[in-house]
Amino acid sequence: MDCERFRAELLSDPADDNPALQAHEAACGGCAAYAQRARRAEALIARALRFDVTADKAAQPAPVRKRWPRLVPVGMAAAIVAAVILGVGQGLLRPTDTMEGDVLEHWQHEPYSWVVTDQPVDSPKLRKAIAGKVVLDESQLPTITYAHSCFFRGKWVPHLVVQGKQGPVMVMLLPSEEIGKPMTVEFVEENLEGIVMPHGQGSIAIVGVEGESLQSLQQSLSRAVEWSI
Amino acid sequence: MPDTEAAQAGRLKFERLVAPWRDDLYRFALWLSRDPELAQDVVQEALLRAWRSVDGLRDEGSVKTWLFTIVRREHARHYERKRLETQDIDGLSAADCALIATGDDTDVDDMREAIWQLETDYREPLVLQVMLGFSTKEIAEFMEINPGAVLTRLHRARKKLIEKMSADLVSA
Numbered sequence: 001m002d003c004e005r006f007r008a009e010l011l012s013d014p015a016d017d018n019p020a021l022q023a024h025e026a027a028c029g030g031c032a033a034y035a036q037r038a039r040r041a042e043a044l045i046a047r048a049l050r051f052d053v054t055a056d057k058a059a060q061p062a063p064v065r066k067r068w069p070r071l072v073p074v075g076m077a078a079a080i081v082a083a084v085i086l087g088v089g090q091g092l093l094r095p096t097d098t099m100e101g102d103v104l105e106h107w108q109h110e111p112y113s114w115v116v117t118d119q120p121v122d123s124p125k126l127r128k129a130i131a132g133k134v135v136l137d138e139s140q141l142p143t144i145t146y147a148h149s150c151f152f153r154g155k156w157v158p159h160l161v162v163q164g165k166q167g168p169v170m171v172m173l174l175p176s177e178e179i180g181k182p183m184t185v186e187f188v189e190e191n192l193e194g195i196v197m198p199h200g201q202g203s204i205a206i207v208g209v210e211g212e213s214l215q216s217l218q219q220s221l222s223r224a225v226e227w228s229i
Numbered sequence: 230m231p232d233t234e235a236a237q238a239g240r241l242k243f244e245r246l247v248a249p250w251r252d253d254l255y256r257f258a259l260w261l262s263r264d265p266e267l268a269q270d271v272v273q274e275a276l277l278r279a280w281r282s283v284d285g286l287r288d289e290g291s292v293k294t295w296l297f298t299i300v301r302r303e304h305a306r307h308y309e310r311k312r313l314e315t316q317d318i319d320g321l322s323a324a325d326c327a328l329i330a331t332g333d334d335t336d337v338d339d340m341r342e343a344i345w346q347l348e349t350d351y352r353e354p355l356v357l358q359v360m361l362g363f364s365t366k367e368i369a370e371f372m373e374i375n376p377g378a379v380l381t382r383l384h385r386a387r388k389k390l391i392e393k394m395s396a397d398l399v400s401a
Binding site: 044045150 | 360380
């Protein structure tokens, strides 16, 4: 094997353990040094490709992060990030058997939406998130700072975040999830509480930090939301 | 089994199949598109397509290739739709690459930027091989090119990266 072929094969697949490659590397000082550089590069490539998904997505809504909500421990952000990163492999994000469980699981899945900010979401993003599902009277609601169409229980649904008195509040508009009576949602470890309330043929899930005025938000949402499907 | 139970079982099955790949699907979409917002859209639409066709997945062992193929096709669809839009790709890429910078490891950040700037033909097989562990044969089938072309692209991709990063690699 000549040096040119050695380097070509090495760069095609550095993990290749072909004995001919090993023999050439052992016999050729120049190629041994080249292989060392290639392996350093390979380690960097592997780390560079596997970027932190949560950190990247956190940059997407580009809100002004002022502070974490009151009553939420300062370490919560890191905890959420860790939960999301580790959860996929360890079952934290597995679907649950209940609507309340699925709502909380979804909350865990989009930690980057959970910020205190006074910057409203862009109108086109909001329109895209609710398109075809909801007619929304924004004037009835606190500032909407996040809007995304999310895959939830087999359907695409609008996931909003509004700014409540205590901090961000997740609102999921579920036009196809009919429920008979309100369900309470609690997530004691994260100081979260909420409700899934019936709304026409569907329902609305609201989750905020403990002490949030969910009742007034329920009333506002009842007035603001009309299903269009 | 009543309909609701069947639906629940189907949903659980789908989540079980997808969950291990969720982050890598987004990473793959981002490395393809170099546009974080587009990557999110591509993954969401790909998941919707996957959900609709999950019953057709006969062999759960092939779920990885199945999911990434759907993402690749969905990206191609988006690309076709956006092809006529004029935009400053280089400016967009530089700005978006900064979003995935670690900030605390300049070598990794430099490499990430170098990969970001690779042509798609070189970047894609590299992602498939290094990040997703695809074999040369699998990459060839996935990209619908011959294995020789895969090896050539991988060689050129790494050569470009090593040349660009030569100072960092020598001093490492």
